[in-house]
Amino acid sequence: MIVLDHTLRTVALGSATLGLLAGMLGAFAVLRRQSLLGDAVSHAALPGIVLAFMLTGAKTPLVLMVGAALAGWAASLLVMLIVRTTRVKTDTALGLVLSVFFGGGMVLMSVVQRSAGAGQAGLESFLFGQAAAMLSDDLITMAVLGGVVLLVLTLLWKEFKLLSFDPAFAGALGLPVRVLDVALTTLLVIAIVTGLQTVGVVLMSALIVAPAAAARQWTDRLGVLVLLSGFFGAVSGLAGAVLSSVVPRLPTGPTIILVVTSITVLSLFLAPRRGLLAAEVRRWRQRRELVADHVLADLFRLCSQHDDPTAAPHGTEVLQAMSPRAGVRRSLEHLAQRGLVIAVDGGWTLTADGLTAGHRLVHGGEA
């Protein structure tokens, strides 16, 4: 029974927790157009991890996570600093910081590996994650971090909402915008660092952006968005962990990312209102109404030549001749469903409602 497997339970719970955190904080990052910040922070964490190992010689997750958090945090502050003090724009600053930190991390890593031998190869697992290495202790660390993040998010909810929507107004109200900005970014860094061990620095940004992008498709409320985004993240973590334990040789981190990407793609297509499919259906409906209006107007012109326009059936062929396009017959059936036309003696004529509607189409205004 897989549910009883202790390792799997640990990995699944851990992955779900990190998915939850990444999803919730990712929602804010996406709304504040800082999706790339997650990417920069997670890549920037690498030198922190390696440096933490070099300085302490320990491979304890907690130590490495602190190193990752410090480096990620320093990177995000550096981005803010560059944007504020130079002409460099945010996207460029993010790219700059990301590549410099990540490159530095790779260099440090090769230094460690050369000097310390194959024994330290474990650090490499931080590139793409290694969920199987997760221990119960790590789970406790994650739970505590997650609790802190949720608590701060709840306490500062309205401030974070205003900061995300209208920072200038927040500043005018006297809110310490910069402090809040740093606080929210710090929470994001915590969420990212939590996921590094499982998903790795390279793929972590997907877990920040994808659940939020998916959730945005389904709701127009910030509260629902954040919860749904967290839910999508958690489900992805859980599903990824279970899938990779069922299918042999399937790595957990990348599987999680594939699951969350699938959720996002489905959401982009299927969501009501914002989904691509819904938009297509809307367009199709509009076209159908337009064609139907056209046919109705034609029939009105024909019928209104008679004394009683509601008892003057005309054949489908006539209407087809008037608008030589496909769909006249279907339009007539659609109009009949709406009660505007009626089939009489093998032809079509207007109903009383149809007469009014036709008059409005042809002459404008009320009949």
Next chain:
Amino acid sequence: MSHAVSVNDLTVAYRERPVLWDIDLDVPSGKLMAIMGPNGAGKTTLIKAILGLVPTAAGAVEIHGKAYAENRHLVGYVPQRGSVDWDFPTTVLDVVMMGRYGALGWLRRPGRREREQAMSALTKVGMDDFATRQISELSGGQQQRVFLARALVQDAQVYFMDEPFQGVDARTERAIIDLLKELREQGRTVVVVHHDLQTVTEYFDWVTLLNVRRIASGPVDTTFTDENLRLAYGGRVEFLQRQAPADPAPDDDSTAGYGRIRP
């Protein structure tokens, strides 16, 4: 009686280039004042500097006789409509309630009282039917009304509004100016970044002409003169008066060409 707004020696520089140079400004209480000037004159920056939203190189701001920080609660703000993402997942009512966040303080959430205040402000701007609407469904004029409602719930004594007439239809413009005049009647002070030279005398009783420096400030009758306009707008003023600027871009770093100052 002290001035509602008192600005002393305010200077804002973007890099080495001054965007605002040594601005002195006194706005008496209960006035409806327009801030006018060509693009890049620093109108938006002036408001933001007064509100402490951009770093200043020098200067001090007083609101009703006290330092800005002390009397911040007397100040209301309507930012440019285009400064926020209107696809943000929230409702009209929610946005209006944000006007109470400052008074609410930390850890307290908006409740029934805030909702009622927001609803009555929405009624005032004729948007009460839209309370539960998603803000992405609003037209430009409706967005502007929502921002005004948010400022109304701030219940401020001094309002700063950045181009509230930008891109709204004639009916909304009428409604907004009526509202501003009502605020003035209640003894409040309203400072508005304005673009349309044609409507200044009709809408406002006080005007500040700005072009990096303060060109002139005072009652519309004596301040809104051809001479001052020429000083603020340069030689283009006749053209401007014939044809009011249609779509002025928001102020940014486009100060080039206007009043480069050599200290």
